Amino acid sequence: MGAVLMTASPSAAEDVVAVRQADMKAMAAAAKTMSGMFKDPASYKAAEFRWAADAIRDRSGVVLSGHFASEAASPQSKARPNILEERDRFDRIANDLRDYAVALAAAAEKNPGPMSAGMRMKPGEAMGGGPLGTHVRDEQELSAMPAEHAFHLMLQTCTTCHARFRME
Numbered sequence: 539m540g541a542v543l544m545t546a547s548p549s550a551a552e553d554v555v556a557v558r559q560a561d562m563k564a565m566a567a568a569a570k571t572m573s574g575m576f577k578d579p580a581s582y583k584a585a586e587f588r589w590a591a592d593a594i595r596d597r598s599g600v601v602l603s604g605h606f607a608s609e610a611a612s613p614q615s616k617a618r619p620n621i622l623e624e625r626d627r628f629d630r631i632a633n634d635l636r637d638y639a640v641a642l643a644a645a646a647e648k649n650p651g652p653m654s655a656g657m658r659m660k661p662g663e664a665m666g667g668g669p670l671g672t673h674v675r676d677e678q679e680l681s682a683m684p685a686e687h688a689f690h691l692m693l694q695t696c697t698t699c700h701a702r703f704r705m706e
């Protein structure tokens with residue numbers, strides 16, 4: 539029994555690291571797809587935008603948190619050990635990421651044709667998440683903001699989490 543656990547656990551730990559790193563890369567690719575469409579609105583395609591938002595939705599929230607449920611004893615991992623000590627904060631950021639992805643998917647649903655002006659940020663529109671940072675305060679506020687704004691706040695959740703929980 540003990541021997542089985544000892545041989546099984548290192549490879550299981552490496553597997554989870556490989557899975558979560560692959561998920562992170564997939565999210566980065568999805569974010570790049572959306573970013574390209576905001577930079578060149580003529581390239582916007584609702585179905586592709588929606589697909590990218592869903593790709594992030596499906597890899598955030600509890601799915602993301604679940605990949606960091608225990609300290610991975612893998613030298614490949616760049617995750618910092620404070621994730622376990624600061625579980626609540628980590629999970630909250632993972633959930634915020636999901637909330638933004640859901641809002642972006644909804645925006646694609648509402649804009650099946652060209653990218654509408656309503657999806658874009660107005661010139662000079664404040665970008666920050668306010669004193670509470672990027673935390674989603676309420677869903678109504680989120681669905682009322684332009685998709686581009688939600689997109690930038692979403693990218694900030696990536697950065698916020700990496701700054702605190704990922705090694706340089």
Ligand code: HEC
Pocket residue numbers: 555558559560562563565566567569594602614615616617618628629631632635692693695696697699700703704
């Ligand atoms: C709740 C925390 C959290 C959020 C949110 C988050 N990440 Fe990460 N990310 C991590 C951690 C921790 C690692 C290091 C994982 C490891 O090496 O075990 C990582 C690693 C990565 C990597 C490197 C993967 C590799 O191959 O080593 C990329 C790329 C990445 N994240 C992109 C993103 C993008 C893009 C977003 C937002 C759409 C995002 N992440 C959101 C915590 C997060």
